[in-house]
Amino acid sequence: MTTYLLLSLAGLVGGFIAGLTGIGTGFLMVVVIPIALNYLGIPGEEIVRFTIANTVFATMCSAFVNNISMWRTRQLHIKETALVSLVAVIFAGVILQFFVLKESYPTNIYNTVLIIFLSYIIYRTINKLRHAIHYEEDRSRIKLTLTGMSAGMVSALTGLGGGSIIIPMLNLWLKMDIKKAKSISFGAIFSISLMLTIINLLNTPVANIHYAHWGYILIPVALPLSIGVIIASPLGTGLSDKLSSKTITIIFLIVISAVLLRKIFELWG
Template sequence: MFFLLILLGLIAGVMAGFFGVGGGLLFTPILFFLFTSMGVESAVSWTIASSLFCTFTASLSSSIQQKNHKNSFWREGIVIGLLGSLGVYVGKTIVTSEYYTEDVFVSFFVILLLFVALLFYRRSKSNVTLQVKAEMPGLSKQFIAGGFGGLVSSLAGVGGGVVLVPMLNLAYRLSIAKAVSISSMAIVLISLSGWLQFALVQNAPAGITEFTLGFVDFGTSLPLVIGAFIGGFYGVKLNKRASASRVQLGFSILVIAIAFSMIWKLL
């Protein structure tokens, strides 16, 4: 199991590095298939909580790299990340309720995947240059971005960057480099808040391994993280050899394939 998880993490890391996305979109399906296949009670909560832990470690590395490349907007990222923790609390309350079933979770996650696929596809075909703004929007708009990002994060087990980057870039007209930097820092706090809130849930059922806290199964998450860190370096190298449009189109195809595989899992 340990070496299998490292291998799966390695594959996820290569794809995440190649396509330039956070690992949450890949960690969540892997963990969902694992927890459901093992017959774990409350598999959705285990999936989301453990994926958020994986995403936290990956986003921390990404944020450090942004700082090393002198593209760090940590103040804006911290504000949005802290506001995002409120959205995480709302999402965690929904996830741990009896109404957030596997069917609801898969439906929400598939819709999210199709949104991301469409976004990447349109980006691969678009040559439009946005008129960007230098200043960050006011606190009310930061609250909307952070709160929505945190809510999506806790409902799907992702970092929230899939909604934060488009909002900051397309809606708030920040440059894509600044949007990615702010999102990277915000995701650190959002995912940290997410897995901690799930870890503090009392009377969680048994996970797959003995190394659990609340709904976070560290025994399954850590091998994935180890593999993802190694694979990420190779993915970035492969990315430099491919054209941006082909990478974005390829990611759209990958995401659609993941969406159909999750739907098939429930049939």
């Protein structure tokens, strides 16, 4: 019972912060879900794949309700979102199917990828906050395509949903306002996580787990998480509309830093 309460709480907190910052629920799920999987007796060699699959499922639920909020407030950016999403979906699907779901993707590689990636994002975000200069938006199809490629790869490799790379790339590289970047991120996150969830549902775990009836999606894990994110995500999105772009950036930085410290502890602790 304690594990399910923890999952529900993680869904509430993760959904709220995802709605607030646009980075998806994965930042918290990659910490909480392995705890639940160990409790449920999932074999160690399958922990990473189950973690990514159920993180992505919760992220999909959160992104869905966040996109509805963006649509209601007319903050959707259809063209940019469509291009980033299409490219991200293609790259995420290929990497998940031909790399992550293979037995050669151990936990230490997973954590190392996360640590390197998050460290770079933190450095760039801090640097931008210290040198707060206004730039004209520098948008192009090539940059949007590269953003989608990066988001798809990060989503498949880490389960973070893609928002943690989409927002920094759009904000730091394309000079987009973080609120616009967040809207595009929501659309791309939903597209990526929907496709990855379908793949995870269609794949059978290597280990024989008697309650794994939906591929890598575990109902005891996915259900409490999803309920939490569906309830809390719109609350975070509503609060975001009332905050400045700088405040959202600082919150984003704090969340990413917390995840980085946790993954360092897991790798070397």
